[in-house]
Amino acid sequence: MFTRLETAQQKWGGRLTAIDSWLDDRQQLIVSYCQLAALPPFDKKSQQSLPATTEVQSFCQKLMDYLSAGHFEMYERIVSECAVNGHDSRKLADSLTPKISASTDVALEFNDKYAEVADEQWTASFDQDLSELGQVLVERFEFEDQLIQTLHNKHSDAVSA
Structure with a gap:
């Protein structure tokens, strides 16, 4: 996840404030996810229990903020730019939007299940979920990167024209 993010930041960073903010x-x-999952560099060798409820809630809040920014700010902007700048771009945006929405459903289910209450039943399903x-x-970020690439290309074309 980090490698792909670094590539995206190098490729599109500094060109549009909206893209920089989204990245x-x-x-x-991603950092919050890695901390929650105890992935390197945040792995805790002695960790045998679930993360603290506050950590899970903080992650869920970041997740919801990210999803909201995408759906209500970035996707709308990208789709409108694609509509203005070409049929092929609009087709791509229209084909990716349902795939991104499917990932939103999984994220919302996770949030609904874990954001509010610490529950002993988490033990059975938390790691899997x-x-x-x-x-x-990871799949969502790949789809979003395709949309960002389209926006970046259209913005670059408009600036150089």
Whole structure:
């Protein structure tokens, strides 16, 4: 996840404030995910229990903020730019939006299940649910990167014209 993020930041960073902000939000989400999942460099060799409820709630808040920024700010902007700048771009945006929405459903389910209450039943499903969410986020980031690339290309074309 980090490698892909670094590539995205190098490729598109500094060109549009909206993209920079969105990639920064993605970075915060990835860091929080890695901390929650106890992935390197945040792995805790002696960790035998679930993360603290406050850690899970903090992650869920970042997740919801990220999803909201995407759906209500970035996707709308990208789709409108694609509509203005070409049929192919609009087709791509229209094809990716349902795939991104499917990942939103998984993220919302995770949030609904874990954001509010610490529960002993978490033990059975938390690691599996977090792992599934991580896989879904990786796919989502790939789809989002395609949209960012389209926005970046259209913005670059408009600036150089």
